[in-house]
Amino acid sequence: MSKVSTVEAAVQKIPDGATLMIGGFMGAGTPPNLMDELVRQGKKDLTIIANDTARPGTGIGKLIDAGLVKKVITSHIGTNAQTQKLMIAGELDVDLVPQGTLAERIRAGGAGLGGVLTPTGVGTTAADGKHTVEIDGRIFLVEQAIKADFALIAARTSDYSGNLRYLLTSRNFNPLMALAADLVIAEPDEIVPIGCIEPDAVATPHVLVDMIVVKGADA
Amino acid sequence: MNEKEIIARRVAQELKHGDLVNLGIGLPTMVASYLPADSGISFQSENGIIGMSALPDPALAGTNLTDAGGMPIGAFPGACAFDSAMSFALIRGGHLDVTVLGGLQVDEGGQLANWMVPGKMVPGMGGAMDLVTGAKRVIVAMTHTAKGAAKIIKKCTLPLTSVRRVDLVVTEMAVIKPTEEGLVLLEIAPALTVDQVIAATEATLLMPKAPGVMNLAV
Numbered sequence: 001m002s003k004v005s006t007v008e009a010a011v012q013k014i015p016d017g018a019t020l021m022i023g024g025f026m027g028a029g030t031p032p033n034l035m036d037e038l039v040r041q042g043k044k045d046l047t048i049i050a051n052d053t054a055r056p057g058t059g060i061g062k063l064i065d066a067g068l069v070k071k072v073i074t075s076h077i078g079t080n081a082q083t084q085k086l087m088i089a090g091e092l093d094v095d096l097v098p099q100g101t102l103a104e105r106i107r108a109g110g111a112g113l114g115g116v117l118t119p120t121g122v123g124t125t126a127a128d129g130k131h132t133v134e135i136d137g138r139i140f141l142v143e144q145a146i147k148a149d150f151a152l153i154a155a156r157t158s159d160y161s162g163n164l165r166y167l168l169t170s171r172n173f174n175p176l177m178a179l180a181a182d183l184v185i186a187e188p189d190e191i192v193p194i195g196c197i198e199p200d201a202v203a204t205p206h207v208l209v210d211m212i213v214v215k216g217a218d219a
Numbered sequence: 220m221n222e223k224e225i226i227a228r229r230v231a232q233e234l235k236h237g238d239l240v241n242l243g244i245g246l247p248t249m250v251a252s253y254l255p256a257d258s259g260i261s262f263q264s265e266n267g268i269i270g271m272s273a274l275p276d277p278a279l280a281g282t283n284l285t286d287a288g289g290m291p292i293g294a295f296p297g298a299c300a301f302d303s304a305m306s307f308a309l310i311r312g313g314h315l316d317v318t319v320l321g322g323l324q325v326d327e328g329g330q331l332a333n334w335m336v337p338g339k340m341v342p343g344m345g346g347a348m349d350l351v352t353g354a355k356r357v358i359v360a361m362t363h364t365a366k367g368a369a370k371i372i373k374k375c376t377l378p379l380t381s382v383r384r385v386d387l388v389v390t391e392m393a394v395i396k397p398t399e400e401g402l403v404l405l406e407i408a409p410a411l412t413v414d415q416v417i418a419a420t421e422a423t424l425l426m427p428k429a430p431g432v433m434n435l436a437v
């Protein structure tokens with residue numbers, strides 16, 4: 001069965017209240033048509049796991065603008081005044097996580113690990129409520145693995161089986177998230193025949209990708 | 220020469236041939252402007268590249284090649300791109316020689332607060348906690364005071380970025396080295412007196428030797 005879907009049909013699979021990992025860093029590497037379609041279909045009460053919420057009108061910022069989001073687990077909201085405003089007003093729950101810790105928690109979730117031990121955040125408010133472990137005289141925080149119902153990821157190129165190749169700094173969290181969600185929806189810039197991406201250039205193996213969307217594609 | 224330029228010029232002298240360096244968004248980014256073209260220094264951006272150049276490359280327009288602030292950049296030949304886990308493994312794993320970050324407060328213990336002002340500004344820590352915890356050398360590049368209020372103080376009142384002691388603080392007034400004994404005043408800006416620096420600083424400044432004068436030539 002083909003993994004290729006319309007953007008509309010893929011987004012229809014996402015129920016209100018779902019937890020979504022969304023790739024991207026300040027909008028670069030965030031799947032643009034999937035964001036627009038989430039807004040068009042008016043999803044509600046989403047929990048978003050992402051590096052940042054970009055800017056109003058950009059990438060994940062569009063979901064914030066449209067009021068689709070109940071909670072964000074993220075490392076940085078400094079560029080999005082709307083996210084900060086909603087958080088301060090108590091209308092949006094924001095869980096701030098150090099960026100490297102967020103990456104490793106997602107990686108752990110996708111790699112079958114319970115979590116990771118990191119020195120980052122020890123002795124700061126990021127350690128509140130967390131266990132610590134001493135190894136070779138050094139203190140580490142126990143940071144739990146994290147998973148999601150869906151991962152929405154962007155890639156430069158997909159083949160028809162879902163092998164993904166990324167481009168420069170739009171790679172960021174995408175390959176990590178492709179491992180850590182029940183259903184992985186990839187939005188590449190282009191789809192090419194199987195065999196057109198060299199095996200060594202594949203950063204996300206096809207077995208991880210459930211759906212491939214392109215704007216206007218026939219399902 | 221404005222205060223940011225003074226800071227950037229002085230920080231640039233701390234970077235050595237062969238260093239892998241991460242520059243924070245804002246003032247720290249200016250440091251790259253004061254390095255010679257053949258400096259042999261490579262820059263990492265935590266969104267996943269080593270070998271970035273601050274100048275956008277028109278040939279790479281549309282490729283989503285950005286810095287950590289989302290602004291278009293270029294890449295030098297030999298640049299390499301990677302995911303966020305690799306990027307932070309480089310940072311946390313001791314592979315990054317220097318990080319240059321902005322600061323809100325630094326205290327007598329050399330601890331830095333730079334990621335939030337409760338109730339007022341909550342941008343999030345982004346990569347700052349990992350950078351301060353993991354880089355081999357942490358340089359804080361910040362203005363000496365904020366609207367007249369001291370930023371170099373006895374004890375940070377804002378949430379800490381890390382409990383690690385930073386390695387150097389460079390302001391438009393002084394260069395200060397946090398040590399086990401406290402903050403050592405190493406250099407003061409040209410045309411300033413030690414008393415002027417002390418007056419603008421809440422923390423006690425140690426002077427085991429007479430402070431030198433900041434060299435701002437590049």
